[in-house]
Amino acid sequence: MKKNNSVLLSTPYLIWMVAFTLIPLCVVGFYALTDPATGKFTFDNLKNLDAYLPVFWQSVAYSVVSAFICLLMGYPVAYFIAHQKPVAQKFLYMLVMLPMCMSFLLRTLAWVGLLQDTGIINTFLGRLGIGPISMIRTPGAVVLGMVYNYLPYMILPLYSTLVKIDHRLVEAAEDLGCNGAKVFSKVIFPLSLPGIVTGITMVFVPAVSTFYISQKLGGTETVLIGDVIERQFKQGNNPNLGAALSLVLMLLVFVCTGIMNRFAGDDEEGGVIV
Amino acid sequence: MSKELIRLQNLTMEFDGERILDGINLYINDHEFLTLLGPSGCGKSTTLRIIGGFLTPTDGNVLFDGERINDVPAYRRQINTVFQRYALFPHLDVYDNIAFGLRVAKVPKDEIHERVTRMLEVVSLRGYENRKINALSGGQQQRVAIARALVNEPKVLLLDEPLGALDLRLRKDMQNELKRIQQATGITFIYVTHDQEEALSMSDTIVVMNKGRIQQIGKPEDIYNEPKNAFVADFIGESNILDGVMLSDYRVRFFGKTFPCVDKGFEPSEPVDVVIRPEDIDIVPPAEGSLTGTVASVTFKGLNYDIIVEVKGFKWLIQTTDFHPVGAVIGIRLNPEDIHIMHKSEYSGQFGDYSSYSAEYDELTEDAGDEEE
Numbered sequence: 001m002k003k004n005n006s007v008l009l010s011t012p013y014l015i016w017m018v019a020f021t022l023i024p025l026c027v028v029g030f031y032a033l034t035d036p037a038t039g040k041f042t043f044d045n046l047k048n049l050d051a052y053l054p055v056f057w058q059s060v061a062y063s064v065v066s067a068f069i070c071l072l073m074g075y076p077v078a079y080f081i082a083h084q085k086p087v088a089q090k091f092l093y094m095l096v097m098l099p100m101c102m103s104f105l106l107r108t109l110a111w112v113g114l115l116q117d118t119g120i121i122n123t124f125l126g127r128l129g130i131g132p133i134s135m136i137r138t139p140g141a142v143v144l145g146m147v148y149n150y151l152p153y154m155i156l157p158l159y160s161t162l163v164k165i166d167h168r169l170v171e172a173a174e175d176l177g178c179n180g181a182k183v184f185s186k187v188i189f190p191l192s193l194p195g196i197v198t199g200i201t202m203v204f205v206p207a208v209s210t211f212y213i214s215q216k217l218g219g220t221e222t223v224l225i226g227d228v229i230e231r232q233f234k235q236g237n238n239p240n241l242g243a244a245l246s247l248v249l250m251l252l253v254f255v256c257t258g259i260m261n262r263f264a265g266d267d268e269e270g271g272v273i274v
Numbered sequence: 275m276s277k278e279l280i281r282l283q284n285l286t287m288e289f290d291g292e293r294i295l296d297g298i299n300l301y302i303n304d305h306e307f308l309t310l311l312g313p314s315g316c317g318k319s320t321t322l323r324i325i326g327g328f329l330t331p332t333d334g335n336v337l338f339d340g341e342r343i344n345d346v347p348a349y350r351r352q353i354n355t356v357f358q359r360y361a362l363f364p365h366l367d368v369y370d371n372i373a374f375g376l377r378v379a380k381v382p383k384d385e386i387h388e389r390v391t392r393m394l395e396v397v398s399l400r401g402y403e404n405r406k407i408n409a410l411s412g413g414q415q416q417r418v419a420i421a422r423a424l425v426n427e428p429k430v431l432l433l434d435e436p437l438g439a440l441d442l443r444l445r446k447d448m449q450n451e452l453k454r455i456q457q458a459t460g461i462t463f464i465y466v467t468h469d470q471e472e473a474l475s476m477s478d479t480i481v482v483m484n485k486g487r488i489q490q491i492g493k494p495e496d497i498y499n500e501p502k503n504a505f506v507a508d509f510i511g512e513s514n515i516l517d518g519v520m521l522s523d524y525r526v527r528f529f530g531k532t533f534p535c536v537d538k539g540f541e542p543s544e545p546v547d548v549v550i551r552p553e554d555i556d557i558v559p560p561a562e563g564s565l566t567g568t569v570a571s572v573t574f575k576g577l578n579y580d581i582i583v584e585v586k587g588f589k590w591l592i593q594t595t596d597f598h599p600v601g602a603v604i605g606i607r608l609n610p611e612d613i614h615i616m617h618k619s620e621y622s623g624q625f626g627d628y629s630s631y632s633a634e635y636d637e638l639t640e641d642a643g644d645e646e647e
Contacts, residue, residue, distance in 0.1 A: 168359070168361035191364070
């Protein structure tokens with residue numbers, strides 16, 4: 001009876017998943033393995049991949065750098081929030097969430113307005129007699145865009161892991177001779193690892209496949225794999241190559257998250273496996 | 275006997291204007307098993323946390339070996355704690371939990387291995403080295419917590435209601451085990467509990483606390499036999515507490531009769547509290563008793579019957595192995611050594627009348643149920 005209910009209740013989403021995840025995935029697979037002209041089965045699309053290898057690495061490098069900057073910036077914030085009184089925690093949590101209420105596209109466009117040569121920052125610097133400093137269309141701007149957009153995804157899982165750490169464990173560590181730094185390295189940090197892994201995954205995955213941030217804030221040397229894939233569909237008119245690149249990107253993400261989760265240990269509590 | 279190790283001088287603790295500890299003065303000897311006993315909220319855990327270094331007292335001093343340690347952080351005190359609900363590290367296995375303190379202290383690896391292995395034997399957990407903490411039963415976690423603290427060979431071990439989460443049988447076993455470990459190692463134990471039986475059976479010294487104050491300090495026998503006030507008499511075991519007047523040395527009057535007793539040194543005609551333990555009362559035929567009463571209720575307790583006897587409107591609790599039916603008229607005989615006289619205190623009149631026997635019983639179990647933070 002109970003089992004029937006749960007099947008019944010999950011049916012809508014199961015249909016949704018089949019229609020919008022499973023079938024499209026098959027379509028991507030199909031396109032990736034067929035010839036654009038003849039429609040016949042082929043591995044040719046995948047053969048051309050080594051030409052795109054540098055772009056793949058560039059995407060991974062940008063995402064990894066962004067994820068670690070997010071971690072370095074987000075950890076202290078999450079730690080701070082987790083150690084406030086409950087009311088203050090709610091307020092600060094809301095502040096972290098707040099930018100996510102606004103469209104991702106708008107927020108990225110706003111950075112264009114801030115960073116461009118005639119933008120707000122350079123206008124201000126100009127008044128002070130400095131600059132203009134060219135900030136837009138640099139690798140730094142792309143990383144900034146990624147960090148800015150995905151930082152909340154780092155802070156929230158870290159916060160929820162840190163807030164759950166039993167304070168008595170901290171006292172137990174102090175009791176056994178740990179000063180502040182050792183309490184952190186021997187107890188708090190290892191116990192927050194699941195949150196760190198989730199945070200890095202949640203920053204890395206969207207960052208590695210983004211194209212909007214690199215298009216708006218980046219230049220010619222900051223082309224990411226997301227841009228390349230988008231171009232295959234919109235301009236290059238080679239959806240088969242685009243599908244093949246997407247497939248490889250997906251595999252890459254799977255491998256990366258798999259390594260991360262292994263690194264954290266499989267049965268740790270607190271983190272969300274993405 | 276042994277030398278003094280810890281001294282608490284006029285310790286006061288306030289949280290948000292509320293006074294949790296109110297002038298605690300206490301010294302603790304080396305190698306002693308001392309128990310802080312009292313109901314929840316009496317300040318016993320707070321006292322322990324101050325000694326452990328997790329709280330700084332609002333006022334007063336904590337002395338360790340004669341040195342003031344108020345501001346010495348927990349990690350620099352030669353004191354280890356067995357926490358309420360253990361606080362074991364969930365990311366480490368049994369071995370690593372026990373080795374934690376030694377590794378922090380940078381003890382050589384071989385020595386760590388030797389000491390952890392020895393400690394695993396002491397707490398009978400050989401073979402559990404690589405178990406995850408979450409895969410252990412409550413009793414096993416308890417023993418890991420004790421091993422984790424003891425392996426550091428501290429001068430003092432603090433135990434904060436360590437057996438509270440265990441079932442009765444396991445608790446009895448662990449009580450014996452803890453007492454054995456304490457005697458074998460000679461480490462000073464400061465033990466917090468609300469369980470009077472536990473305190474009586476394990477301790478060298480019991481400190482009875484209530485409302486942030488020490489009510490009485492003494493050996494278990496003294497606390498039980500010579501309670502200082504109605505609170506102690508009621509909290510440690512069961513007691514009938516009556517209003518009386520001390521006529522002169524060795525003569526006390528209550529219920530309109532004069533009884534011989536063994537106490538002296540009170541003012542002539544001083545109003546006093548008279549404590550009579552339920553197990554000390556002899557039930558005799560009505561004609562032979564100094565008081566007579568009617569049985570109001572009988573409860574079978576296994577070892578004995580708890581019977582409530584009404585004597586001139588006051589309800590007595592009597593523990594007896596003989597059955598007396600409800601309604602029976604019985605005589606009560608009191609021997610001089612069974613009558614304990616106490617000065618009147620702020621607790622006079624609050625305890626010791628069994629008119630609302632069941633209600634009081636409920637209150638006691640409720641007290642035992644919730645844990646003190």
